Amino acid sequence: METKNIMIVGVGGQGSLLASKLLGQLLIGQGYDIKVSEVHGMSQRGGSVVTYVRYGDKVYSPVIDKGQADFIVSFELLEAARWTEYLKPGGKIITSTQQINPMPVIIGAAAYPENLVEKMQAAGVDVDAIDALTLAEQAGSAKTVNIVLMGRLSKYFDVTEEVWMQCIEKGVPAKFLEMNKKAFMLGANA
Amino acid sequence: MKQLMLGNEAVARGLYEAGCSFVSSYPGTPSTEITEAAAKYAEIYAEWAPNEKVAMEAAFGACLAGKRSFCGMKHVGLNVAADPLFTISYTGVNAGMVIAVADDAGMHSSQNEQDSRHYAMAAKMPMLEPADSAEAVAFTKLAYTLSEQFDTPVLLKMCTRISHSQSIVEPAPRVEASKPYEKNPQKYIMMPGNAKRRHPVVEERTAALVAYAENAEINRLEEGSDHCMGIITSSTAYQYVKEVCGDTYPILKLGMIWPMPEQKIRDFAASVEKLVVVEELDGFIEAHCKNLGLACVGKDKFSCIDELMPLQVAAQLAEPWQTGAVLEEQIPMRPPVMCAGCPHRGLFYTLKKNKVTAFGDIGCYTLGAVAPLAALDTTICMGASVSGLHGFVKAQEGEEPQKAVAVIGDSTFMHSGITGLVNVAYNNSNATVIIVDNSITGMTGHQQNPTTGMNLKGDPAAKIDLETLCKAVGINRVRVVDPYDLAQCDTVLKEELAAQEPSVIISRRPCALLKYVKHEKPLQADPNKCIGCKACMRIGCPAISIVDGKAKVDDTLCVGCGVCSQMCKFDALKAGKEA
Numbered sequence: 001m002e003t004k005n006i007m008i009v010g011v012g013g014q015g016s017l018l019a020s021k022l023l024g025q026l027l028i029g030q031g032y033d034i035k036v037s038e039v040h041g042m043s044q045r046g047g048s049v050v051t052y053v054r055y056g057d058k059v060y061s062p063v064i065d066k067g068q069a070d071f072i073v074s075f076e077l078l079e080a081a082r083w084t085e086y087l088k089p090g091g092k093i094i095t096s097t098q099q100i101n102p103m104p105v106i107i108g109a110a111a112y113p114e115n116l117v118e119k120m121q122a123a124g125v126d127v128d129a130i131d132a133l134t135l136a137e138q139a140g141s142a143k144t145v146n147i148v149l150m151g152r153l154s155k156y157f158d159v160t161e162e163v164w165m166q167c168i169e170k171g172v173p174a175k176f177l178e179m180n181k182k183a184f185m186l187g188a189n190a
Numbered sequence: 191m192k193q194l195m196l197g198n199e200a201v202a203r204g205l206y207e208a209g210c211s212f213v214s215s216y217p218g219t220p221s222t223e224i225t226e227a228a229a230k231y232a233e234i235y236a237e238w239a240p241n242e243k244v245a246m247e248a249a250f251g252a253c254l255a256g257k258r259s260f261c262g263m264k265h266v267g268l269n270v271a272a273d274p275l276f277t278i279s280y281t282g283v284n285a286g287m288v289i290a291v292a293d294d295a296g297m298h299s300s301q302n303e304q305d306s307r308h309y310a311m312a313a314k315m316p317m318l319e320p321a322d323s324a325e326a327v328a329f330t331k332l333a334y335t336l337s338e339q340f341d342t343p344v345l346l347k348m349c350t351r352i353s354h355s356q357s358i359v360e361p362a363p364r365v366e367a368s369k370p371y372e373k374n375p376q377k378y379i380m381m382p383g384n385a386k387r388r389h390p391v392v393e394e395r396t397a398a399l400v401a402y403a404e405n406a407e408i409n410r411l412e413e414g415s416d417h418c419m420g421i422i423t424s425s426t427a428y429q430y431v432k433e434v435c436g437d438t439y440p441i442l443k444l445g446m447i448w449p450m451p452e453q454k455i456r457d458f459a460a461s462v463e464k465l466v467v468v469e470e471l472d473g474f475i476e477a478h479c480k481n482l483g484l485a486c487v488g489k490d491k492f493s494c495i496d497e498l499m500p501l502q503v504a505a506q507l508a509e510p511w512q513t514g515a516v517l518e519e520q521i522p523m524r525p526p527v528m529c530a531g532c533p534h535r536g537l538f539y540t541l542k543k544n545k546v547t548a549f550g551d552i553g554c555y556t557l558g559a560v561a562p563l564a565a566l567d568t569t570i571c572m573g574a575s576v577s578g579l580h581g582f583v584k585a586q587e588g589e590e591p592q593k594a595v596a597v598i599g600d601s602t603f604m605h606s607g608i609t610g611l612v613n614v615a616y617n618n619s620n621a622t623v624i625i626v627d628n629s630i631t632g633m634t635g636h637q638q639n640p641t642t643g644m645n646l647k648g649d650p651a652a653k654i655d656l657e658t659l660c661k662a663v664g665i666n667r668v669r670v671v672d673p674y675d676l677a678q679c680d681t682v683l684k685e686e687l688a689a690q691e692p693s694v695i696i697s698r699r700p701c702a703l704l705k706y707v708k709h710e711k712p713l714q715a716d717p718n719k720c721i722g723c724k725a726c727m728r729i730g731c732p733a734i735s736i737v738d739g740k741a742k743v744d745d746t747l748c749v750g751c752g753v754c755s756q757m758c759k760f761d762a763l764k765a766g767k768e769a
Contacts, residue, residue, distance in 0.1 A: 103527050
């Protein structure tokens with residue numbers, strides 16, 4: 001099988017590490033070779049962050065370069081736009097419509113671009129935009145945005161809901177399990 | 191059972207399986223998780239040392255005691271530990287000793303992008319370079335075998351993409367290893383007479399290691415169908431070459447990056463029409479090839495600047511690569527920022543307001559350099575704020591007095607700020623040193639240090655008292671401020687700048703991300719009181735923005751620190767209602 005590429009992008013502190021951990025568990029369970037690559041350190045302090053997930057028969061590069069991503073899962077709209085160039089022609093962007101102003105916008109040195117979903121679509125990009133923050137709050141906590149988006153991603157995967165749920169059970173503490181399962185279903189069915 | 195493991199966790203797994211029982215390190219991105227993961231194995235004693243030099247010397251002592259030992263650090267940490275490095279190359283080891291160094295090409299979290307492979311050559315010490323997590327385990331174990339076989343510490347070279355990538359590892363059981371200590375002054379006392387006898391031993395050892403490298407399995411030849419070129423590569427660069435070219439060209443993958451084989455490389459070059467070296471950062475393998483008199487393509491094609499990426503490899507090897515859709519849109523940058531509630535914020539605002547020259551240091555507080563605070567003048571390396579300030583102030587004595595301070599974190603002060611402060615006191619410069627004490631090593635992800643009262647394993651430990659320490663080295667004026675209290679910060683800063691003797695201000699409040707820190711309720715902006723003057727925006731808090739001309743607080747980010755409300759003359763920022 002040709003190597004598949006998923007990028008998880010967002011703002012440092014949004015919880016992308018748990019999402020990539022969940023995906024890693026899922027894919028290793030399917031018998032794939034897999035690499036998950038992320039950057040720790042300074043960028044996690046509210047900067048733009050990216051995690052690369054690659055799987056297939058044999059995976060070499062730990063990173064995904066421009067034009068290679070089958071899926072870009074974005075926790076924040078501006079970040080989806082920032083990484084659009086990394087999407088493979090025919091790939092799909094799954095993004096939360098949440099907007100978090102970066103410091104240049106906060107201090108008035110730059111403007112947050114408007115109508116980004118439409119602009120991405122105009123550039124020929126297949127965008128699946130959902131209000132993941134509201135769904136996460138419905139599930140019980142804004143912190144489950146990551147699981148809402150994984151639920152959304154699951155729609156495009158040939159893996160049963162049961163297998164996803166088993167991975168969530170392994171990845172999250174028991175007391176948050178029901179909330180996360182709910183978040184996953186809300187994302188999948190939104 | 192197969193497991194997905196971070197490169198750094200894989201090194202720790204290798205330590206465990208190899209029977210390593212002593213680990214001493216100082217945290218530094220991207221190396222930190224090696225030691226954190228090692229600490230989780232009950233069979234391994236693991237500690238945070240105050241700096242990399244101390245860590246390396248401690249690991250050396252442990253190997254003399256007959257225990258397989260380890261120290262890990264980032265590339266710039268090896269600069270700090272370079273002094274013992276060069277001499278323990280002469281003494282060799284008793285039980286095996288491994289030193290991991292993690293480079294940060296692309297400077298994701300570093301102040302330079304030095305290539306640590308040069309240290310292996312300079313210190314005449316073998317260096318292994320894994321290309322994924324499975325190799326990180328295997329090479330760590332091999333490093334101990336080589337260390338004991340060739341009587342030398344062995345360097346294990348990691349980098350951001352190997353350290354922070356997870357790939358598949360099959361764990362194996364631990365094999366215990368230990369031997370007795372035997373006195374051997376000729377080997378271990380490096381005074382000139384003994385060292386003169388050890389240097390030829392080192393040269394013979396390198397020759398023996400070259401012979402080993404000729405046939406070592408980790409210097410692997412991979413056949414290709416097209417001999418129009420052959421590629422010598424290692425580490426991440428190997429992965430990118432395979433990604434781009436597959437099995438097309440013959441590849442010599444070097445797992446041992448120093449010393450390198452000679453005949454093996456000559457034979458490889460002779461078997462292909464053109465020799466190409468693909469490596470990240472400097473032309474280290476390339477220089478070796480050229481020393482052997484072999485023509486090759488190298489840094490003339492692949493830049494020594496920034497991370498190597500697959501696209502660059504494809505472009506230079508003329509391999510096809512499809513690119514993605516480009517948005518015709520200016521996307522604002524999203525640089526890292528100080529967190530909402532960060533205790534450093536109030537302090538940096540005070541520095542900016544007082545227009546002081548500020549010598550910065552290494553840590554989260556380097557973000558004090560970013561707009562709108564923009565309150566730093568320099569950042570060089572660990573500890574340089576204090577010593578740099580001393581020179582800056584001393585050189586201008588007798589002239590118009592300078593308003594200048596050093597800003598250094600608690601962990602960095604322990605690492606290498608103390609010696610600078612000793613110099614301030616001993617040579618009596620009118621310096622004002624600010625220790626931003628957030629009770630943790632923040633930037634690398636919350637590691638304990640000698641000022642926190644806890645050790646790596648989370649057990650209670652001796653706690654250095656900063657006030658007593660500063661007084662003991664000869665600083666008479668030691669003040670403590672709460673950085674959430676802007677008026678107090680301002681008053682104390684002015685007093686200490688005016689004082690005609692050295693002084694220390696300890697700006698003390700725990701990191702807002704620490705789990706035990708209890709936060710206040712988020713503030714709310716009262717739109718009836720806010721006049722849109724944007725005074726609150728001068729502190730660069732990510733939780734405040736101006737919406738429709740008025741301040742708005744993001745209650746998912748705000749921790750109620752109250753610094754912004756002290757900026758507001760209109761009483762518009764106040765504690766939110768009961769939730």
